[in-house]
Amino acid sequence: MLKSLAARTALVTCVVAVMSVLVTAAVGIPLTATQANKAARQRLADDTKLTAELLRPRFVNTPRNPTDEENVAKRLAEQNIEVYLIRSGKADREGLPANVVKAIAAGQNVEVRLAKVGGRIRLVAGRPIGKDGNGVVLAEAPPGGALERFSSQLWIALLAGLAAGLIAGPLLARRIARPIRNVATAAKRLSAGDRTVTLSPDGPTEVAELAHAVNALTAALATSEGREREFLLSVSHELRTPLTTIRGYAEALADGVVGEEGAQRAGQTVLDEAERLDRLIADLLVLARLEAADLPIEVxxxxxxxxxxxxxxxxxxxxxxxxxxxxxxxxxxxxxxxxxxxxxxxxxxxxxxxxxxxxxxxxxxxxxxxxxxxxxxxxxxxxxxxxxxxxxxxxxxxxxxxxxxxxxxxxxxxxxxxxxxxxxxxxxxxxxxxxxxxxxxxxxxxxxxxxxx
Known part of the structure; x- marks a missing residue:
């Protein structure tokens, strides 16, 4: 099934398409995860800073804006972000790591980090509010959604690559194999004796070179066969001449046309022509053995x-x-x-x-x-x-x-x-x-x- 060049080319195209998707996934998944984590950290840091500013009126003597607080709380809830309030160095509910609460109580910012909150790993960030151990801490699940979506949709990309290979592979294989089929057809015609075979030197450089080579072979075969025909005609003439002479003298001797006085000369002529034939045949045999490369050489x-x-x-x-x-x-x-x-x-x-x-x-x-x-x-x-x-x-x-x-x-x-x-x-x-x-x-x-x- 895979003995033909077209089938192998189609298979290679499909494999290359699938491998391209896999390589892209191998490179893209880590990059996507890194970028998603970076964006989530930056977003959480910004949300923490904004939340601290909006909640500041609760802890200091400034006018409060309940609407702003409600909007922030609602938006954070929609994003599955948990809000922890720190009052006088104590969290409003359990779950936060002690070191996070201690840092806020000491008036220090808590930069975005991974921590265990309520028994689960979360990204946390905090900001102090005022100087009385008050503050706010936000906790959010790590950004695994983008990575999960990318992984879950990888099979779609694989199927798309495979489909592209199945469609493009046979088309590409047919185009690549066409010049070879043309050469095979030309070779069959050459072996059948057709010396009018020519190929059009179109397409890529390699295909053009192949066409030129086949055309040159056709011309060389035609020239060689022409010389062979001329040579055979020449040898036939050389063989016929002494044979005609030998036959003529033999008939004359058989018919008694040559008398005793001319018999010796006729015999010598026949002998000379026979030796000429022998030399010619010997030369032909030596040439044939030389071309067959089996002529013995004693050095x-x-x-x-x-x-x-x-x-x-x-x-x-x-x-x-x-x-x-x-x-x-x-x-x-x-x-x-x-x-x-x-x-x-x-x-x-x-x-x-x-x-x-x-x-x-x-x-x-x-x-x-x-x-x-x-x-x-x-x-x-x-x-x-x-x-x-x-x-x-x-x-x-x-x-x-x-x-x-x-x-x-x-x-x-x-x-x-x-x-x-x-x-x-x-x-x-x-x-x-x-x-x-x-x-x-x-x-x-x-x-x-x-x-x-």
């Missing part, structure tokens, strides 16, 4: 100088057969790092493969290694057509350059640079693309340097 101590020398030796024959000039720039000392040499070789092979595809004959291809006190970086540079600044911004996005240069220059599947970027991140390295001094592209893979003990 060992590696000498980058030796690793690059071995790579240059392995690629030397293939680069020479393509008519290119492979140059190495390696330091004359070991450069130790902790990494996976197999994955480093995979990155370098992909970068060199890309270069062989586009670099013209007799252009330079450079494999270099540089160091600083804190890092080492590998560079693969070439004298090919290179990239524009706009190309560099998307160089490592899957299939971006392949789509951009389709039909303009030789392109691959668009997986190589994306694979190199993801492998670099898994190894704790950083890869960057830039312009090479040889006129073409430059790719830099940077590693934190490790000192061998």
């Amino acid at each position: 060992v101590d590696v000498d980058l100088t030796q690793l690059l020398a071995t790579t240059a030796e392995a690629w030397g024959g293939r680069v020479a057969s393509a008519g290119l000039v492979l140059r190495t720039e390696l330091p004359p000392f070991p450069v130790p790092v902790s990494t996976d040499p197999g994955r480093i070789r995979q990155i370098l092979d992909g970068l060199l493969e890309n270069a062989l595809r586009v670099v013209p004959a007799q252009a330079p291809l450079v494999l270099a290694l540089y160091t600083s006190p804190s890092a080492a970086w590998i560079e693969v540079r070439d004298g090919g057509p290179g990239f524009t600044d706009e190309d560099l911004a998307v160089a490592f996005e899957r299939g971006a350059l392949s789509r951009r240069y389709q039909g303009v220059r030789k392109v691959g599947s668009g997986l190589g640079l994306a694979l190199a970027a993801r492998l670099s991140r898994r190894l704790g390295a950083r890869i960057d693309a830039g312009h090479a001094p040889e006129g073409g592209a430059r790719f830099t893979v940077t590693f934190p340097l490790r000192t061998v003990s």
